[in-house]
Amino acid sequence: MTGHPRPETRRGASMADVAKVAGVSSQTVSRVANDKANVDHATRERVLEAMREVGYQPNHAARALRTGRFKSIGVIVFTLSTFGNMRTLDAITAAAAEVDHTVTVIRIPDPTRGTVSGAYRRLSEQAVDGVVIIFEAHLLDRAEITLPNDQPVVVVDSNAGDGFTVVDTDQATGAREATAHLLDLGHETVWHISGPEASFSALHRAESWAATLRERGITPPPILVGDWTTDSGYRIGREIVARGDVTAVFAANDQMALGAMTAFHEAGLQVPGDISVVGFDDMDESKAFWPPLTTVHQDFAEVGRLCIQSLMREIETKTHTPGRTLVPTRLVVRDSTAAPKG
Amino acid sequence: MTGHPRPETRRGASMADVAKVAGVSSQTVSRVANDKANVDHATRERVLEAMREVGYQPNHAARALRTGRFKSIGVIVFTLSTFGNMRTLDAITAAAAEVDHTVTVIRIPDPTRGTVSGAYRRLSEQAVDGVVIIFEAHLLDRAEITLPNDQPVVVVDSNAGDGFTVVDTDQATGAREATAHLLDLGHETVWHISGPEASFSALHRAESWAATLRERGITPPPILVGDWTTDSGYRIGREIVARGDVTAVFAANDQMALGAMTAFHEAGLQVPGDISVVGFDDMDESKAFWPPLTTVHQDFAEVGRLCIQSLMREIETKTHTPGRTLVPTRLVVRDSTAAPKG
């Protein structure tokens, strides 16, 4: 495995090189490259031929320096390991590609104040025209999130507060429907396995769950706090088994629901015979869990699409339009929920 | 929701502005910005203060134009929706951040010849110093994959062939161990649910499975072709149930294994009592499937790390070192496999 030197990093041919070969000015080459009118057909052909000959590739840096546009969207994300973030990123990437933009991902290793500031600083140096922040922590405050340069920003999945453009799924309604579904089946109360306390989504879903119970005159039982992982769902599932009096559980995501069901199975409990379970997310796998999981479907593709749409509008019009856009969620009833026994 | 105009897109302060305020030359500002030696302490402080005052942010485009380096890595990927791709991207992003590079994602909507060429063209215009191609199709040929500008490239998960730097998990060994595990338990043969034919990984795993059987004098049964999804696993699972004579199944990923197990449960078959199942990937959820899935663990984080390591070396030394690096896989035995009945 011997490395051999690359054939002289000739910094690709420039417009000037093309111009020389084609016998025109570099400005004419620029016009051809940008598909402007006012170029004679024969000249255009000659330039295109010259481009091929010298292997011309536009220099992105120079173009960006000149135009002030990078044709790229920055995405700040805390983790790619959750189903929702990944799906949203996927959709953002697809939507950006359609408007001829690329996506630059900046991962924040740890959502504490220091690293967040650092990421913003790093970001502001980045070659992007706008930013999508996918950030579930609700500890961001206004000052923290303000970007230099007045860069257009869209926030996903956070309580960024007024002044920001926010796109999110309608988590409140989803959590409400999930809880109501269980109550309507006849369960006396519904226990909740939540996401971590620092997560805005987790808080939001928990609040909606509690409100739904209270509206029916039920005092919500204590929240069981997980961390989104299957493992934490399993651990909490064992606690639930130990209590012995729980008939309905609403988990804040499908993975924790899965972990909990595993604990129930191990204890010999039937789902939904002995205990009903509802999740949140509607992962691809959820329909094949055992039993197939009743859960709340979120349209992450739509979230990504709306992010780019809002962002591009802000970039192009150079205006800022704060506001919150909610993408509907819907309850998908499968086989993990049923009326309580007796 | 009325949009109000942004306060004059002042193209952030430049080094010249900082220089004026600090009373130094712009070159000195440059030296401070790049943390060079040979700047008087007092001067440095004055410049830093001036930077804060005018809100200076380095202009990435100008810097890239001047240095020829973008501090960014391009990642070409067909889909982010598979567990492995997402994990690999996650690791690449983390590893790139450590060497102060960002990651630009380019998603190819559809891995046909035309779109691939298009993506390469788009890519070559991009502001990246090197490229990672995560591309499972084995239909890429040498000509297709050659990038202009002699850009450094690392290929993941593909049979890109000689001349490329390839990083991959040791899928052959993983598939071999999975198959051998089932045979060692006493199963007479092992059926295989494969990924789609166009996938190199799928082909690789299937070949290794077949070879392992043949080495023991067993003629491999027909391959059951899926498409990685849980749904396809379920569909094939029903076919397996219909046959009635299958005792061991090796699925090319965990999701298809999950789908198959669902079909088995529905048919009243016990896993592993009546039929053993092995997956591939070791998703986070797999340990909580019912039963917990025996599967092949792949270290995607290591793959991502090695990609960036190789790529950075090629970028920095300007050499090209083709070769294939394999990251070990390991069989994780859980509860979905057992000796056959009787």
Add this chain to the structure above:
DNA sequence: TTGCGAGATGTTCACGTAAACAATTACCAC
């Protein structure tokens, strides 16, 4: 023939940065 407009093409310049080189200063040994 002359003049004029429209289209095609060329020239100049600035975007913000950092390398290369030049100039200035301070200090020290003799």
Add this chain to the structure above:
DNA sequence: GTGGTAATTGTTTACGTGAACATCTCGCAA
């Protein structure tokens, strides 16, 4: 004091592009 050296700071320039402006050519009407 003188010469020399090292540290610090300044000046000039080019990276590749595209906007603004200038020039040129041609066809056609007066």
